[in-house]
Amino acid sequence: MAKAPRLKITVINLLCLVVLCGATESPQYEVVHAESDFEIRHYRYATWMSATVNELSFQKATLFGFHRLFQFIQGANLNYSRVAMTAPVVTSLVPGAGPLHSLAYVVRFYLPAKFQDSPPTPLPELNLKPYAWDSHYVAVRKFSGFATDDIVVKQAAKLATSLSLSPWANATSATHYTYSIAQYDPPFRFFGRTNEVWVDVDASRFAGKASF
DSSP: OOOHHHHHHHHHHHHHHHHHHHOOOOHHHHHHHSSOEEEEEEOOOOOEEEEEEEEEEEHHHHHHHHHHHHHTTOBBBTTOOOOOBBEEEEEEEOOOTTTTOOOOOOEEOOOGGGGGSSOOOGGGEEEEEEEOOOEEEEEEEOOOOOOOHHHHHHHHHHHHHHHSSSSTTBBBOOSSOEEEEEEEOOOOSSSSSOOOEEEOOOOGGGEEEEEE
């Protein structure tokens, strides 16, 4: 019973130290459409490192998944490479019985440009895998505060409602994930936090128009 609190404190402390050094790189995107409460972005192809976590709780999944990813970027890889912190950390919900009854989540870390073409190989015990995120379009809704289990479900529902009342009502893409939560801030930041809900959409009418 005591392991979880200790793990939580350790991860929070590590996050604080890492983010204080600055998250200098993020995945590149272009805004192709904007509404009052959401926007459509086109993200270019990029390589991420991913951790699958079998957990019902979004918060616990993110905590445990990032703990493994943090070990990787601190040198727990066959190359003994240190990897700079990036933003955001993205947690995707694998479809299951419902938003908080999913079989799993996938926590992803965007690899800096230095490692995009040749990611360090994680130590086997971390159970991490590189993830090639193809060029794709996502509907994005921003929200502040902490991304708790209840909040992420409500924010995802709000984005779904906004999409249903917009020209994008029938544009939701069928993917392996129902939605993703992108978190940009460390745990010690209590004000001015930035989070996003991402949902893949079919924006084929924009195909070929993005600048990258």
